Amino acid sequence: MSKEYVIGIDLGGTKISGALSDVDGNVLSQHTISTNAFEGEEVVLGRVICVIEKILNDGDKVPEDIKAIGIGSPGPLDAEKGIIITTPNLPFKNFKLVAPIKDKFAVPTYLDNDANVGAIGEFIFGAGQGTKNMIFVTVSTGIGGGAILNGQIYRGNTCNALEIGHMTLEKNGPRCNCGNYGCAEALASGTAIGKRGKEAVLKDEPTSLKNYDDVTSYEVFLEAKKGDKVAGEILDKSLNYLGICVANLIVTFDPEMVVIGGGVSKGGDIVFEKVKEVVNTRCFKAMAESCKIVPAGLGTDAGVMGAVALAVIESK
Ligand SMILES: [Zn+2]
Known part of the structure; x- marks a missing residue:
């Protein structure tokens, strides 16, 4: 059979x-x-x-x-x-x-x-089809990642490779759920974006985020797109950290493609433009130019x- x-x-x-x-x-x-x-x-x-x-x-x-x-x-x-x-x-x-x-x-x-x-x-069914070296980054409540190297998943020694949510990006940054400080997850996840929004409201900053009972990353994206300056700055800062995280991955793995999925990637152009801008500033030109940064192809x-x-x- x-x-x-x-x-x-x-x-x-x-x-x-x-x-x-x-x-x-x-x-x-x-x-x-x-x-x-x-x-x-x-x-x-x-x-x-x-x-x-x-x-x-x-x-x-x-x-x-x-x-x-x-x-x-x-x-x-x-x-x-x-x-x-x-x-x-x-x-x-x-x-x-x-x-x-x-x-x-x-x-x-x-x-x-x-x-x-x-x-x-x-890699098999989505945006990374046809590549050999591809990095996947998922940004939602947390941040995670996976690497396809030479057509195979790279798991590392303890199956925890690409725990990129806990890559330190700011040594004196905010505390992460893992206990460390300044992890990517504490700076650039959906949770972190929502948290920065809540902090801005508590500090009585001039922002339309005050009009919501609860502020999550969704409201920060929404108000930033409407032109709210505080929300825009929060997003810019967080996406800058996401860009640094992606730039670190590109200089480490020299992949053909970085696929970004998860709730935050649904933010669309604002996310991808910022990430590409940071990558272009921080990575070697040849690496940055040859690496496509694209949204995930698989949906729900x-x-x-x-x-x-x-x-x-x-x-x-
Ligand atoms: Zn952490």
């Missing part, structure tokens, strides 16, 4: 999404359920298995048709051992996720963290399609 299909599972804090697809990313069936993480690891494992059974059934396939299963999950995790070590939003501790799934379906099963899965997804299904891509790339 030919094994031309793969399964991708996106295990998130609130939902588990699965897709049955061919190796070209054409989805046959898809299903999403709540994670119910509070019920514990065994229940979550059972729910992942349920999703796999449901999409197999809906797609009229059996496990023998499946080449590989890819699972994306928040980290830190051990991709080789298939264990989720711990995660801030899920009550897991050394959760052995892969082995029981592999045993149950007798299909090779692979696990990787959200950012790496995002990188692989963009990025998580599950990334997991499909993980299964594709690992089973090649």
